[in-house]
Amino acid sequence: MRHHPHTNRRTVLKAAGVGGALLTAGCMGASAPTDGETAADTAQTTDEGLPEAKEVDTDRVAAEPTDIPEPIDRSEPREHDITLTVEEVTAEIEPGVTFDYMTYGGQVPGPMIRVRQGDTVNLTFENPDGNALPHNVDYHAVYGPGGGAEATTTAPGETAEMRFTATYPGAYIYHCAVPNMDVHISAGMFGSILVEPKDGLPEVDHEIYLGQHDVYTKGDTGEEGHHAIDIDSMMKENPTYVLMNGEKYAMTADNHGHALEAETGETARVYFVNGGPNLTSSFHAIGNVWSKLYPKGSFSTEPQTDIETTPVAPGTTTAAMMEFPVPETIKLVDHALTRVARKGCLATVNVGGAENPEIFTDDP
Numbered sequence: 001m002r003h004h005p006h007t008n009r010r011t012v013l014k015a016a017g018v019g020g021a022l023l024t025a026g027c028m029g030a031s032a033p034t035d036g037e038t039a040a041d042t043a044q045t046t047d048e049g050l051p052e053a054k055e056v057d058t059d060r061v062a063a064e065p066t067d068i069p070e071p072i073d074r075s076e077p078r079e080h081d082i083t084l085t086v087e088e089v090t091a092e093i094e095p096g097v098t099f100d101y102m103t104y105g106g107q108v109p110g111p112m113i114r115v116r117q118g119d120t121v122n123l124t125f126e127n128p129d130g131n132a133l134p135h136n137v138d139y140h141a142v143y144g145p146g147g148g149a150e151a152t153t154t155a156p157g158e159t160a161e162m163r164f165t166a167t168y169p170g171a172y173i174y175h176c177a178v179p180n181m182d183v184h185i186s187a188g189m190f191g192s193i194l195v196e197p198k199d200g201l202p203e204v205d206h207e208i209y210l211g212q213h214d215v216y217t218k219g220d221t222g223e224e225g226h227h228a229i230d231i232d233s234m235m236k237e238n239p240t241y242v243l244m245n246g247e248k249y250a251m252t253a254d255n256h257g258h259a260l261e262a263e264t265g266e267t268a269r270v271y272f273v274n275g276g277p278n279l280t281s282s283f284h285a286i287g288n289v290w291s292k293l294y295p296k297g298s299f300s301t302e303p304q305t306d307i308e309t310t311p312v313a314p315g316t317t318t319a320a321m322m323e324f325p326v327p328e329t330i331k332l333v334d335h336a337l338t339r340v341a342r343k344g345c346l347a348t349v350n351v352g353g354a355e356n357p358e359i360f361t362d363d364p
């Protein structure tokens, strides 16, 4: 899958008009912004003597949907040494709105782990010094206490290790499971582990990795400034944002130029993880259909075919295929559409190529 180039995950922002919270990037629990302080107050003076809005580094948390391990092409099991690192980081939900994320590997969803049924994983779990909170990881692909949560519970500065064998195939979620787990997941602590069946998966031209989750903040949707987590709205399951890959409209042409791209005649398989913590997604591709759907991420049952919308419950990864017979912009959405129109849940795929008027034309 090609996409528009971007420089790197770290995005430099002009912080004019945004409170000092941006200055705490990477430092969970750092001091709150001073009331009334703006970037202009702390602006540097240039050589020309003109004040310039201060440039602030803010981490971009949106996972690159194509930055995933290659499909597996081997017939024997192997071992994997995998390190998963917790990064608490302040980043933008949308331009001008910052939030204290908790992440695996600095991205939402966390890095996709890909193994073959029967493979063994030697996992190193790092909770670096500088983080504020204890964390762990529960893999739904693991037989064992808490899916590994007990073995990996660590305070900042601690590292834990565990080993597991992926005995059953499927697409699974992993997530933080400390006692405050809803807060940690809502702050971004979830990802996917893909356990390929022994015979592998059908070949496709593109693979796309997306994660939805719901975010509850004290601010209103779109209200400029720093947003703290709001337990009240979490209790009511009434999120401020519902996001695809951790940011409002992160995977669209209008936001960081991250629309996905494909050509007519190609195929794609989407891995879609719903972290929740609370909302079930009604996952739909506008202008397309899930030509093959692996219900609830199961690779050991026959796929369903030609499904318009599939429920994806919190704590589930699903896998689904798309074909691209005509050029169009496909919108991948939660079909509870207020979450798309107002709360941020959208990714787009730009399909280029020749028109196919037998299938669709706007000039009959």
Ligand SMILES: [Cu+2]
Pocket: 102, 134, 135, 136, 176, 177, 178, 184, 189
């Ligand atoms: Cu956590």
